[in-house]
Amino acid sequence: MMMSLLWYYRPEHTDGGRRTTDLDDEIFASRHRDVCSVACIEDKCYVLTFNEYCRYRKRAKMTEQGLPPPSGVLIPSMTSETSEYPRRLRLPPTCTTTTADRVFLCRRVYDFRQKRIVKYSI
Template structure:
């Protein structure tokens, strides 16, 4: 007779997401002008389809009811549980598309370019449409170059030079192979949403 093992705890699904990993007590913010709050936080969450989204990942968020509405882009700063409703929440930093700024898209704005901001907010994870990738301009150029090679059937020759991504601090922020173009962006400027101006990205 086999001893019965301890039953695995079933994940609790909210909006088709469940927490991944152990919880911890952390500080989160709701908006720019509000004080930090103590909340039960998590470092990652898993979608029912298997995708995992972690803190510091970027996501597309629904912006309207029509399919033609461009999704908003945001970086996840923290993942936490609402103590009153038990809803799965995220604190985010907004990115701005040129179309979402006061000046709108200008002739010198490149395709796939978005602007970082210090605009903080919080939302339910129900708003997430998909994970996306926001690269630096250099990362973006390297990625597009590799994609072009593969599309043309040209594969870069192996060299004794080490892979530049090995040990790269942003390696987990890079796309895992070819991704749908709508999920790829680059950022080289900051949009100050308070004074409505574009600034050079200091990073």
């Protein structure tokens, strides 16, 4: 069985290398497409937008401190099954079942042909 995928790059794997403005969990999307065997899959990870990542980190920190989540704050991963948030199923289910090393932030794109990082735009 084969799968088609788009690659993500860690800052240190780009020509520019890691910069001080890069966050530890930041990765860059790319348009580099590849076909690989499904046997290559090691584990599931979550790639979040900046806002999703900030909400995730806040919730994780509160969970570590034993605090309940703030009332009235919409956290898409914790909304009901009928939620209209289209990325709900792509978010970490809870902070306790997902290890932090499997959650990444993506806010820029690495153009591997031109060897430069560009701002992410839809």
